[in-house]
Structures are given as structure tokens and as C-alpha cells.
Amino acid sequence: MTTKTIDRSDLPEVYIDDILMSLKYFADEHEAHLKIIDPQVCINCKDKPCLNFCPVGAYRTQDGGTVQIAYQACVECGTCRVMCPPKNVSWKLPRGGYGVSYKFG
Amino acid sequence: MTNKEKLSFDVIVVGAGLAGSTAAVMAARGGLNVVMVERGVTPGSKNYFGGALYTHSLVDIYPDFFSRKPPLERPVTETGFWFLSKDGMVRATVQGGKINSNPIDAYVAQRAKFDAWWAEQAKKEGVFLIPKTVVVDFIRENGKVVGVMTDRPDGALYAPVVIVCEGVNNLLTQKLGLIKHDFKGNATALAVKQLISLPAETINTRLGLTGSDKGLAISVVGDVSMGLPGLGFLYTGNDSLSLGVGVTLDALSAAGIKPYELLQRYLNHPMIAPLIAGGQLMEYGAHLIPEGGWSTMPQLYTDGVMVAGDAASMVNAMHWEGTNMAITAGKAAGETAVEAHKKGDFSASTLSAYRKRLENTFVLKDLHQYRNMSRFLHNHPEFMDVYPNFLNDALGMFFTGFGKPKKQLYGDILKSLTNRRPLLKAVGDIVAFGRTVMGI
Numbered sequence A: 001m002t003t004k005t006i007d008r009s010d011l012p013e014v015y016i017d018d019i020l021m022s023l024k025y026f027a028d029e030h031e032a033h034l035k036i037i038d039p040q041v042c043i044n045c046k047d048k049p050c051l052n053f054c055p056v057g058a059y060r061t062q063d064g065g066t067v068q069i070a071y072q073a074c075v076e077c078g079t080c081r082v083m084c085p086p087k088n089v090s091w092k093l094p095r096g097g098y099g100v101s102y103k104f105g
Numbered sequence B: 001m002t003n004k005e006k007l008s009f010d011v012i013v014v015g016a017g018l019a020g021s022t023a024a025v026m027a028a029r030g031g032l033n034v035v036m037v038e039r040g041v042t043p044g045s046k047n048y049f050g051g052a053l054y055t056h057s058l059v060d061i062y063p064d065f066f067s068r069k070p071p072l073e074r075p076v077t078e079t080g081f082w083f084l085s086k087d088g089m090v091r092a093t094v095q096g097g098k099i100n101s102n103p104i105d106a107y108v109a110q111r112a113k114f115d116a117w118w119a120e121q122a123k124k125e126g127v128f129l130i131p132k133t134v135v136v137d138f139i140r141e142n143g144k145v146v147g148v149m150t151d152r153p154d155g156a157l158y159a160p161v162v163i164v165c166e167g168v169n170n171l172l173t174q175k176l177g178l179i180k181h182d183f184k185g186n187a188t189a190l191a192v193k194q195l196i197s198l199p200a201e202t203i204n205t206r207l208g209l210t211g212s213d214k215g216l217a218i219s220v221v222g223d224v225s226m227g228l229p230g231l232g233f234l235y236t237g238n239d240s241l242s243l244g245v246g247v248t249l250d251a252l253s254a255a256g257i258k259p260y261e262l263l264q265r266y267l268n269h270p271m272i273a274p275l276i277a278g279g280q281l282m283e284y285g286a287h288l289i290p291e292g293g294w295s296t297m298p299q300l301y302t303d304g305v306m307v308a309g310d311a312a313s314m315v316n317a318m319h320w321e322g323t324n325m326a327i328t329a330g331k332a333a334g335e336t337a338v339e340a341h342k343k344g345d346f347s348a349s350t351l352s353a354y355r356k357r358l359e360n361t362f363v364l365k366d367l368h369q370y371r372n373m374s375r376f377l378h379n380h381p382e383f384m385d386v387y388p389n390f391l392n393d394a395l396g397m398f399f400t401g402f403g404k405p406k407k408q409l410y411g412d413i414l415k416s417l418t419n420r421r422p423l424l425k426a427v428g429d430i431v432a433f434g435r436t437v438m439g440i
Helices: A016-022 A039-044 A081-083 B020-029 B054-063 B109-125 B171-175 B200-207 B248-257 B258-270 B325-342 B346-358 B360-369 B372-380 B386-398 B406-418 B423-438
Strands: A035-036 A060-061 A068-069 A090-093 B011-014 B034-037 B052-054 B072-075 B078-084 B089-095 B107-108 B128-131 B135-141 B144-150 B155-156 B159-165 B191-198 B216-220 B230-236 B240-248 B280-289 B305-307
Touching: A016 B089, A016 B372, A035 A039, A035 A068, A035 B171, A060 B258, A081 A090, A081 B248, B011 B020, B020 B034, B020 B054, B020 B159, B020 B325, B052 B054, B052 B325, B054 B109, B054 B325, B078 B386, B107 B109, B135 B171, B144 B159, B159 B325, B171 B423, B191 B248, B191 B406, B216 B386, B240 B248, B240 B258, B240 B372, B248 B325, B305 B325, B305 B346, B325 B346, B325 B360, B346 B360, B372 B423, B386 B406, B406 B423
Parallel strands: B011 B034, B011 B159, B034 B128, B078 B216, B159 B305
Antiparallel strands: A035 A090, A060 A068, B052 B107, B072 B107, B078 B089, B135 B144, B144 B155, B191 B240, B191 B280, B216 B230, B230 B240
16 A cells, blocks of 8 residues: 555545434443443554544544543444554444434435 | 243344345245344344445346335436546446346435335245344354344344344354454445435436436546545435445545545535535435455355355445345355255255355356455555546547647647656556456
């Protein structure tokens, strides 16, 4: 894979929360299907690519150190499961009937 | 085991997507008692695609498919490529002629609606559907799979054969050891899409369609992926447009780009924005695509288990095929389950007939032929960057070169290629691409 510089000048800023309003979820208030395994591992993770690659922006950091997951926004794609460099995400499917529920697909 | 009666079936199908519901109905037609377990509220509610379905696979399962009033969107009457430069576009699409078949080859669809309907057809033939239920593990006796454990209380289900159609996040397939590694970031794409509603008339006018019974399926190449290995797409629904972009995970992560910003950039493109102006966002979503195909395919069967669909990496990214492979594979798995019951033997050696069936179809033939494609595109990002831009420049110059001596014009056109990529390399790229497509 050749890494080259990418012109980001025309990359728009998007407020993902506005876009997520179009999605229907059955939120599981009792059980988080995504968990950070060891918070310290995230603090030590320099790049934190999860803050970018998650398609619903569920991974957020307040202070640049600890990472939190808004699992209620998850669309269960699996990107973080594969791409978290230290594999620090405990990734399960939501319990039956919970999670994202596409209306159109 | 308690004294409670075991919930036993002839076949368990995990996942009520296209592969699952097809496997289930074929098994039911063979007289088997089939249960299908689906984690969504309804079949399809976890599924998200471009996208179009291919008629050949649908009528193969239900010869009276169209008279059953399936929930389809527009037929694909025009298809091809749009090559985007930063501010322009070359369209290479085909319509009429071979595309104008009866029935039309492909139909745009929405999976939440279609998969629910597809599962409903299977239920009509006796398949028992359990929704809102996750299969979390297998039940083994003497090392052999004899059922599945679900996340319901007392959630054990028993059957001598399990057909796993769990989708791209193939946790169960991995649990069986049918594949030794998780899927790979260089052979898996993340696709994000917005479904945007617009009046049918507006869609017709903006896309040059002569009526609402005409529709587009477009692969968008070039500026849409910012030079990353990936593609955009556009499909026409009845009164909606579906626009998305898919990029290889490794490249996306390395670039540090947010997928929804990449998508918004595509929607802002000067050639795209006017098409969707005034539209209303109906739904956003994201899904992984196991583009590795052959290179990330698990072993397709073991004692008491077969795997079909995305879980088995059955995707031909170059041709946007996957749903048809899932249906054809589901059919083969269902038929093999029937055969196994006739023999009363569910060993890997009996179930190997599933793979043999698939070897005689386009599924394994194509996946084998295209086995190097995802790696090729990953290593040749110029197909997403250099060539679409060159094409725009070349045609742009060709049609504006008036008053310029044509020899100079052709020189300029050649230069717009060689400035980006040396000629010998370009020739090499084309040859390499051809070899990859041909699978040699």
C-alpha cells in the first residue's frame, strides 16, 4: 500500500449526530455490546484511529487520553473489531432484537 | 439435559438474509423441518447494501418471482461507470441493447424490505422463523456440532446440520475454526451510504430517465474515493437515490479520514450535488464488504455445518456481485442438507457435496478467477486516481481542442497521462489489470 499525501482541503466537517437521527435503534439500556477492554491501552495508543474510522463516530475522547464508546449509536459493522490496532475492543453482537434496525437498508 | 423436551429440527439456519432464507426454503422443499434464527427484529433489519439484486438468482428460486409482487425499486435500465475528476465527470454507461432484456437483469432494492419479504416466502413453504435471537455458540457432542445455543433462556436448538449464513462478521465461522484468521483490513471494505428521497419526476429529469420504470446502477470511480482503493455508487429507487462510497479498511484507517466525511465530500461534488439538491436524508448506514473473495474464504463445510454468503466471503467486488452468490450458495447448501438427510449422514464428506455443487456454478468459478482482484486494486490506487483524471482531461481536451493543431492536441493529451504516470508503467498497469480480471 502506497501512502501518499491526501488533499483534505475539501473534506467537509460533518456533524454525525445529525445524520444518525435518520437511523432507528432499539437501544439496549442494560448491556453494552461494545466495551474497551483496558482503558490504559487506549491512553497509550498514539494514533487512536477509532476516532476516525468508526462510521457513526461512536468512539470519542474528551481529553485525548481515555476513549469512550457510545455503543447505542453502533450499526454493528465490525470495523473497530478488525481495525483497533491493539485489539482492545470487546465486540459482541447486541442481544437479539436490540441495536440498529434499518428501515430501508 | 433436563427432562424438558429438546427443541429438535432437521436443519438450523443461522441468519435470515438472502443466503439463509434461500437455504431454508430449499431444505423445506425437500421435506425437512427447518428453523431459521435471525438476530434482527425482522429479517433484513441488519442488512445494508447499495444496491441491486440480480434477476437470474431470484427466479431460480421462485420461477413465479415477479407475480409474487416482490418489493423492488426500479429496474436497472442503464448501468456503467462515472469517472469523476475533481470538478468534472466522464460517463460510460450502457442502455437499451443487451441491457433491455425481459425480464430486466437487475433491480434496485432495499434490503430491510426485500429480505423481510424473501424470508416471508420461505415461511410460506414451512420454514419456522425465530427473530430477535442471536446464535452465540454451537452445541457439540463427541466433537460434532449437533445444534446451536441462542441468547434466549433455555435457548438450545438441536439439528444434525447447521447452515451458517451469519454475514460478514463471521464469528461463528471463526469459532468452528473454518477460517484461522479474522477478516483482513486490506481485503475488506467499509461502505457507507445515504438514502435520499426525491420525487420520482425529479429523479427522472435530473438523471435523464424517460420514466419511473427506468433506473440506474452506477459505479463511480475517481475523485469519490480521494485516491484510496475504493468506489462510489449511485442507484435509483422509486422515489429515492442511494449514494455511497466504499473504501478498503486499511487505506481508510491509514488516511485518517472519517467515512461520513468522505461520503459528504462525494455528495458535495459539483457533478453530484445538483442531482440530490432538495432531497431529504431518509437513512444513513454502514456495512463491511468481504471483498477478499477467494483469498479470505473459509472452508465451506465441516461435520454438520455449511457456510454461505458474506460469512464465506462470497463477493465479487469488481462486478458488484454478492447477493446473487449468497442466493446460489444458499440453494446449494439447502439441497445438500436434503441429500444428507436422505443418506442419514452429516459428516464433512457428505457435506462436501455443497462445495462440489458450487464449483459448477459461477460462484466458485468467478471467485477463483478474481482471486487477486482485491489485492490488485489495493496495490494499484492509480485506477482510482490517475486514470479517471486522465480520462476526464483527455476527453475534455479532445472536445475543446478547436483551433489547436491536432498533432499538438494529441501531444497534450498524451502528456496529461505521462505527467501522472510514465507510459510504460501505464501499459504495465493495463496488462496487469487484464491478467487479474482473467485470473492468470
